[in-house]
Amino acid sequence: RKEVEQDPGPFNVPEGATVAFNCTYSNSASQSFFWYRQDCRKEPKLLMSVYSSGNEDGRFTAQLNRASQYISLLIRDSKLSDSATYLCVVIPIQGAQKLVFGQGTRLTINP
Amino acid sequence: NAGVTQTPKFRILKIGQSMTLQCTQDMNHNYMYWYRQDPGMGLKLIYYSVGAGITDKGEVPNGYNVSRSTTEDFPLRLELAAPSQTSVYFCASSYSSNWPFFGQGTRLTVV
Numbered sequence: 400r401k402e403v404e405q406d407p408g409p410f411n412v413p414e415g416a417t418v419a420f421n422c423t424y425s426n427s428a429s430q431s432f433f434w435y436r437q438d439c440r441k442e443p444k445l446l447m448s449v450y451s452s453g454n455e456d457g458r459f460t461a462q463l464n465r466a467s468q469y470i471s472l473l474i475r476d477s478k479l480s481d482s483a484t485y486l487c488v489v490i491p492i493q494g495a496q497k498l499v500f501g502q503g504t505r506l507t508i509n510p
Numbered sequence: 511n512a513g514v515t516q517t518p519k520f521r522i523l524k525i526g527q528s529m530t531l532q533c534t535q536d537m538n539h540n541y542m543y544w545y546r547q548d549p550g551m552g553l554k555l556i557y558y559s560v561g562a563g564i565t566d567k568g569e570v571p572n573g574y575n576v577s578r579s580t581t582e583d584f585p586l587r588l589e590l591a592a593p594s595q596t597s598v599y600f601c602a603s604s605y606s607s608n609w610p611f612f613g614q615g616t617r618l619t620v621v
Contacts, residue, residue: 433609442600442612443553486552488609496541496560498610502552 400425403489405501412477413509419473420504422487431490432470434461436483437503443486446472477508512536514613516601522619523591531586531616533601539611541604542584543568544576546597547615553600559584591620 405422412418424432432449447454449461449470460473474481484503491497517532535542540561545553555568559578573595575587584603588595596619602610 431609442615444612445609448609494606496543496558496566500545500553 402426402491402499403487403501405485405487405504407502407504409505409507411507411509414477414479416477416508417473417475418477418506419471420485420506421469421471422489422501422504423467423469424487424489424499425468426489426491427465427468428492429489430492432461432463433488433490434459434470434472435486435488435500437486438483443500446485474506479508479510482506482508514601514603514611516599516613516616518616519614520617522621523588525591525593525620527591528587528589529591531588531599531601531618533584533586533613534582535584535601535603535611535613536582537603537611538581539603539605540581541606541610542578543602543604543610544574544584544586545600545602546570546595547600548597556586556599588618593620596620 403424434446435443436446437443449463453462458475462471484505486503487501489499514535543558544556547553554570557576559565565576599616601613604610
């Protein structure tokens, strides 16, 4: 089993729709979680951290389910500019030097 | 602040040639990383450093070398380039167990 797994997609959704995707992790002792966004031919950029209590940033909501070992990202009222690849990142208990990236989920928002 | 700066942005190498990918950060981050990303794939860790003078192997270190003589700089050396090293290389930095901040990447083609 991979340390971090994501559905690679692609997800194609119409503008204005709500879309959600998950990321599962295998190490139950993992300590920190993040979502990154990567545009085509660009570097990954931090989208948001994922806290135990869940967190929201505008149209984006991230949640952590430690019991089932997954994190989720929900995008409401999707915009064309949300088209990108979304990467989940997990920092294990050993520290940030061992952080692991998922392979990414590709999202395309259609007009 | 410039953040994480990588040079060059693009490079074509012939098989067997060597080169150094430069990476410098001005955020006084203690952790630095080198990743490679092949088309449609996630990021794979090549080498990382938790501070000046300390480096360690990641998931795919073969064919590469690094050094960390200062906090700011973390060059990646390719010896005897091979077509399998054609990839996009990202340097990143972070404070300890925090999220990494990426450079813009170096696109390397080995022919």
